[in-house]
Amino acid sequence: MDLGKLGALHIRVLKNPGATVLSLVADALGGRFQGVPAPTRALIQAAAPSNCTALLRPLFNHPYALVPDCLAPPAAASDNSADAYVERLSDVRPDDLLTELEAEFPQHVPLAWQPVVSQPRAWARSYAHVMRSVWEAIRPTWHRHDSLFEREYERIGASTVNGTLDLALAQLGPRFQLAGNSLRIPDRRPGSYRLDENRPLTLIPVASGVGASMFSHQGDTVDWIAYPLSSLAPAGEREERTRDKDRDPLALVLGEPRAAVLRALRRPLTMGELSSLLQCSPGTTTHHCSRLEAAGLLNRNRQGQHVRIALTDRGNELVGLLV
Known part of the structure; x- marks a missing residue:
C-alpha cells in the first residue's frame, strides 16, 4: 500500500x-x-x-x-x-x-x-x-484491556510528535512490513493499494493474537487496517502497570519489550546475555531484535559461536532523545 x-x-x-x-x-x-x-x-x-x-x-x-x-x-x-x-x-x-x-x-x-x-x-x-x-x-x-488501548493511542500519537512514525508503522505486527513509503499488508491476493488523499490512515488495534491482520478496501483504496495490540499482555502476565511505565516515552513509541531491549544495549551484548538480562526466552528476544533491526535501530553480528547485538547510531539517537 x-x-x-x-x-x-x-x-x-x-x-x-x-x-x-x-x-x-x-x-x-x-x-x-x-x-x-x-x-x-x-x-x-x-x-x-x-x-x-x-x-x-x-x-x-x-x-x-x-x-x-x-x-x-x-x-x-x-x-x-x-x-x-x-x-x-x-x-x-x-x-x-x-x-x-x-x-x-x-x-x-x-x-x-x-x-x-x-x-x-x-x-x-x-x-x-x-x-x-x-x-x-x-x-x-x-x-x-482499556488501559492497553489508551497506551496504544499514546504510542502512535507520540511517534507522530517525535518524528518516529516510520518506526511505529514498521512494528504494527510480524505480518506487516514497511519499506520506504510502502506498507506490505498480508494478503494472498496480489494487488496495489493506496490511501484516499482526503482521508487519514485508520488503524484499529485488536485484542486478538500476535498474528492478527485484517484490512478493508474499496477498489484500490484502503479504508482501515487492523493489527495486533502491541502492548497486549500475554496470558498470566499482570495487566496492571505503574503510572511511570505507562508514561515512558520510549515504551510509548516501541512498546515495553522493545524499549527494554534498547535500554539493555547500553553496551553490546550476546543474544544469551540479552535474553538473561530481560528474563525472556531466546525466541522472544530474537523476535523483538529482528523487528528492531528491520527498523534500523540495532545490528546483529555473529562472532564465533555467539551473535553480538549493538545499537546503531539511529538507535542511540532514539534512546538519547526519549530516555
Whole structure:
C-alpha cells in the first residue's frame, strides 16, 4: 500500500471491538491464523453455536478470507460498539449482500457461497448470532484491556510528535512490513493499494493474537487496517502497570519489550546475555531484535559461536532523545 509522504500522513487510531470479534472468530472458528492464545480459542469455541463451522465456511474456506463489506465491522469513530455491530448484522439487507457477492464473483458464485445466496437473510441472522455469542464471551476481557488501548493511542500519537512514525508503522505486527513509503499488508491476493488523499490512515488495534491482520478496501483504496495490540499482555502476565511505565516515552513509541531491549544495549551484548538480562526466552528476544533491526535501530553480528547485538547510531539517537 502506497502511504505517500510519511511526514504528511495523518493517522487516527480507533477502538473497535467488532474488529477484535472478527479476528477471534476467523482464528478460533474459521481456521485463519491470527495467533490467538489457546485458552482464548477454547473459550470462543465453547461459546459459539454448534453449527457455526459450516456456517462460516464461505467466509474463510478460500486461499484468502473474504468478508463482504456489509458484514465487516464499520470503521466510523461514532460506531465503535460491538453491540451496535452485531445488531447491524441482524439487519443486513439481502440485496446488499447478494450485490457484493455478484461483484466479487462476476462469472459464478462458488459452491461454498450457495447457502448464503439461497437464504441470505437467514444466513446473515445466523452469522450475527455467532458474532453475538463470541462478543458476550470475550466482553469482560475486552473491557479489562482499556488501559492497553489508551497506551496504544499514546504510542502512535507520540511517534507522530517525535518524528518516529516510520518506526511505529514498521512494528504494527510480524505480518506487516514497511519499506520506504510502502506498507506490505498480508494478503494472498496480489494487488496495489493506496490511501484516499482526503482521508487519514485508520488503524484499529485488536485484542486478538500476535498474528492478527485484517484490512478493508474499496477498489484500490484502503479504508482501515487492523493489527495486533502491541502492548497486549500475554496470558498470566499482570495487566496492571505503574503510572511511570505507562508514561515512558520510549515504551510509548516501541512498546515495553522493545524499549527494554534498547535500554539493555547500553553496551553490546550476546543474544544469551540479552535474553538473561530481560528474563525472556531466546525466541522472544530474537523476535523483538529482528523487528528492531528491520527498523534500523540495532545490528546483529555473529562472532564465533555467539551473535553480538549493538545499537546503531539511529538507535542511540532514539534512546538519547526519549530516555
